Amino acid sequence: MGTKLDGKTLAANIRNDISEKIEKLKKENKKIPSLANIIIGEDGGSRFYFNTQNSVCEKVGIKTKSLELEENIQEETLIDLIKQLNEDKSVSGIILQLPLPKHLDENKIASTISIKKDVDGLNSLSSGKLFKGEDCFVPCTPKGIIKLIKSTGVEIQGKHAVVIGRSNIVGKPVAQLLLAENATVTMCHSKSDNLKEICKMADILVVAIGRPGIINKEYVKKNALVIDVGTTVVNGKLTGDVDYNDVVDIAAYTTPVPGGVGPMTTTMLLVNLCGDN
Amino acid sequence: MGTKLDGKTLAANIRNDISEKIEKLKKENKKIPSLANIIIGEDGGSRFYFNTQNSVCEKVGIKTKSLELEENIQEETLIDLIKQLNEDKSVSGIILQLPLPKHLDENKIASTISIKKDVDGLNSLSSGKLFKGEDCFVPCTPKGIIKLIKSTGVEIQGKHAVVIGRSNIVGKPVAQLLLAENATVTMCHSKSDNLKEICKMADILVVAIGRPGIINKEYVKKNALVIDVGTTVVNGKLTGDVDYNDVVDIAAYTTPVPGGVGPMTTTMLLVNLCGDN
Numbered sequence: 008m009g010t011k012l013d014g015k016t017l018a019a020n021i022r023n024d025i026s027e028k029i030e031k032l033k034k035e036n037k038k039i040p041s042l043a044n045i046i047i048g049e050d051g052g053s054r055f056y057f058n059t060q061n062s063v064c065e066k067v068g069i070k071t072k073s074l075e076l077e078e079n080i081q082e083e084t085l086i087d088l089i090k091q092l093n094e095d096k097s098v099s100g101i102i103l104q105l106p107l108p109k110h111l112d113e114n115k116i117a118s119t120i121s122i123k124k125d126v127d128g129l130n131s132l133s134s135g136k137l138f139k140g141e142d143c144f145v146p147c148t149p150k151g152i153i154k155l156i157k158s159t160g161v162e163i164q165g166k167h168a169v170v171i172g173r174s175n176i177v178g179k180p181v182a183q184l185l186l187a188e189n190a191t192v193t194m195c196h197s198k199s200d201n202l203k204e205i206c207k208m209a210d211i212l213v214v215a216i217g218r219p220g221i222i223n224k225e226y227v228k229k230n231a232l233v234i235d236v237g238t239t240v241v242n243g244k245l246t247g248d249v250d251y252n253d254v255v256d257i258a259a260y261t262t263p264v265p266g267g268v269g270p271m272t273t274t275m276l277l278v279n280l281c282g283d284n
Numbered sequence: 285m286g287t288k289l290d291g292k293t294l295a296a297n298i299r300n301d302i303s304e305k306i307e308k309l310k311k312e313n314k315k316i317p318s319l320a321n322i323i324i325g326e327d328g329g330s331r332f333y334f335n336t337q338n339s340v341c342e343k344v345g346i347k348t349k350s351l352e353l354e355e356n357i358q359e360e361t362l363i364d365l366i367k368q369l370n371e372d373k374s375v376s377g378i379i380l381q382l383p384l385p386k387h388l389d390e391n392k393i394a395s396t397i398s399i400k401k402d403v404d405g406l407n408s409l410s411s412g413k414l415f416k417g418e419d420c421f422v423p424c425t426p427k428g429i430i431k432l433i434k435s436t437g438v439e440i441q442g443k444h445a446v447v448i449g450r451s452n453i454v455g456k457p458v459a460q461l462l463l464a465e466n467a468t469v470t471m472c473h474s475k476s477d478n479l480k481e482i483c484k485m486a487d488i489l490v491v492a493i494g495r496p497g498i499i500n501k502e503y504v505k506k507n508a509l510v511i512d513v514g515t516t517v518v519n520g521k522l523t524g525d526v527d528y529n530d531v532v533d534i535a536a537y538t539t540p541v542p543g544g545v546g547p548m549t550t551t552m553l554l555v556n557l558c559g560d561n
Contacts, residue, residue: 114418118409132395135412138460139452141391165477173463175416182471183415186450189475191482194459198466200442205468 012232012260014151017158018270022067025277029068038099040280041070042126043092046104047085047111048078053104060102063273069280072098082111086119093121100126100280126279134175137183144279149181151271152213152234153188159260161211161232164189169206171195171222171248172215177236181213202226219246223253230259236268245269287436289509289537291428294435295547299344302554306345317557318347319403320369323381324362324388325355330381337379340550346557349375359388363396370398377403377557403556411452414460421556426458428548429490429511430465436537438488438509441466446483448472448499448525449492454513458490479503489535496523500530507536513545522546 032039042064046057061071076085092098101124107113117129125133128146136143145153156163168190172178178194186192190211195202197216206212206226214222215236227233237248247264255261262268278284309316319341323334338348353362369375378401384390394406402410405423413420433440445467449455455471463469467488472479474493483489483503491499492513504510514525524541532538539545555561 114416131412131416131418132409133412134415135408135410138411138415138456139391139408141408165475167478167482179415179460179463183456186456186471186473189473191470191472191476191478193468193470194463195468196463196466198442199468201444201468205444 009255009258010260011255012155012159012234012262012267014155014262014268014271015266017155018151018274021154021274022063022277025069025281026067028281033068039068039070040099040282041072041097042276042280043072043074043095043098043101043124044104045074045076045089045102047076047080048108050078050108051104051106053106057104059273060276063277064280067277069277078108079110082116085111085116089116089119093119093124098124099282100124100276102127102276103129105129126276128176128180134180137180140187145184145275146176146180147275147279148177148236148268148272149184150275150278151268152181152236153184154275155234155262155268155271156211156232159232161260163211165191166210167191167193167208168211168213169193169195169209170213170215171199171202171206172213172217172236174215177215178213181215185211185213214248216248218248220250221248223250224257227254227257229257231257233258233261234268235262235264237264238269286532286535287537288532289432289436289511289539289544291432291539291545291548292543294432295428295551298431298551299340299554302346302558303344305558310345316345316347317376317559318349318374319553319557320349320351320372320375320378320401321381322351322353322366322379324353324357325385327355327385328381328383330383334381336550337553340554341557344554346554355385357388359393362388362393366393366396370396370401375401376559377401377553379404379553380406382406403553405453405457411457414457417464422461422552423453423457424552424556425454425513425545425549426461427552427555428545429458429513430461431552432511432539432545432548433488433509436509438537440488442468443487444468444470444485445488445490446470446472446486447490447492448476448479448483449490449494449513451492454492455490458492462488462490491525493525495525497527498525500527501534504531504534506534508534510535510538511545512539512541514541515546 064071133143168185170182173196211232213234219239235247235249245265341348395408410420445462447459450473488509490511496516512524512526
């Protein structure tokens with residue numbers, strides 16, 4: 008019988024540590040971290056993340072500054088605003104909710120965020136630094152995944168990690184982080200031949216493709232560690248890419264959805280805001 | 285009997301096309317591309333590349349500006365110089381020979397090169413753009429490798445490509461480029477377990493580890509395409525990572541050393557200077 012890899016509890020423990028740390032900073036009259044959270048319009052579907060991030064920050068005592076901007080904001084106005092936040096000493100981190108409305112150049116605008124405040128790694132320079140192994144903010148979901156894996160005590164070095172999905176915010180950066188931990192890393196995607204055969208080789212399997220339940224036990228090696236990043240709403244229920252009940256017995260560790268990667272992601276935002284590793 | 289994948293001839297053909305293009309630009313009194321090539325001191329072992337790049341440029345009619353600087357140059361002086369070259373309209377591309385002397389911060393200085401002139405992709409922002417699939421200069425060696433593979437007509441999409449070696453200038457970017465071509469990509473390195481087993485799965489095998497002759501036919505699947513990026517001098521002779529004579533019969537295509545990737549690398553510098561894909 009495999010083990011549930013419980014992100015909810017791990018995340019709660021990390022948030023407790025952060026609460027205590029902030030409490031201490033307050034007592035010592037030191038600077039408290041703060042988040043500037045930018046959302047544009049209502050069509051991007053990011054209102055949920057925006058609200059969750061703000062509420063998680065406030066619960067641990069991190070200050071938040073919400074910038075809710077009009078759907079039709081001009082590119083230059085937005086860039087000027089981000090530049091002001093870059094200079095603003097009361098702001099430690101900046102998040103921009105994506106996707107942006109179509110008239111705005113996402114890469115250009117995200118890359119205006121100072122890499123010193125880019126707590127979700129949106130700037131392409133942050134991505135380049137991650138890619139090259141330079142010091143930088145690590146995007147929250149990939150960072151949370153590595154912490155989840157490490158929490159099991161399973162050694163990453165030399166192991167074969169297979170990542171399904173190649174998005175810029177999950178699949179590609181998590182592959183780079185696993186490589187930096189000395190795993191052999193295979194990147195698969197919708198165009199991969201022999202997906203089943205390759206997944207079956209994985210000691211560590213990270214699934215981030217947004218196809219509910221596609222990964223069953225036929226894709227999983229005995230005693231593998233399985234991380235499910237899928238979050239599709241099916242019949243009103245948050246559903247992962249992994250068929251948890253089918254996989255949990257063959258894998259050594261499996262993350263549930265919800266309660267696996269999700270809580271780690273928002274918690275890593277707090278970790279980044281506090282400047283922790 | 286497999287085929288020699290002849291980079292020397294392919295590169296010569298591309299250089300001929302570029303010569304003709306430059307000739308035409310001259311006749312039409314249009315702007316000729318030019319390279320600013322910076323070398324610092326003599327200890328980095330890059331004098332050979334510096335000379336080769338300049339001579340290849342000059343042969344096709346691309347102008348070169350050599351900046352041979354003192355070993356003990358101050359960081360600020362060098363950064364100011366690069367900023368001047370960024371602004372200089374007579375310069376289309378800038379190359380900085382690496383490694384730099386130890387008192388200089390390589391990442392910081394390389395990232396001063398404007399991404400509009402960063403013809404070898406040294407700036408971390410260029411790396412980030414490559415990583416995210418944004419428009420950018422592609423570093424010369426990885427770009428040359430993709431051109432070599434494509435020259436065979438072998439389809440990349442869906443195939444399993446295995447890259448051995450994870451340097452920032454070859455292994456990591458070539459893995460990203462193969463991924464962008466819809467290959468399934470595995471990144472291996474010195475810490476990988478089961479290297480032989482994984483290599484044996486590769487439809488496309490790219491070897492860039494600098495261990496002369498380590499890859500023999502036991503690592504190669506029948507009819508694979510094998511790219512050898514190794515360039516170690518052994519008994520005065522340039523030697524690849526692949527045991528060519530052992531591998532050539534089992535593989536469908538194998539690059540020789542010398543005459544494979546090497547000539548493509550310098551030629552891709554010309555392609556980048558001309559702004560071609």
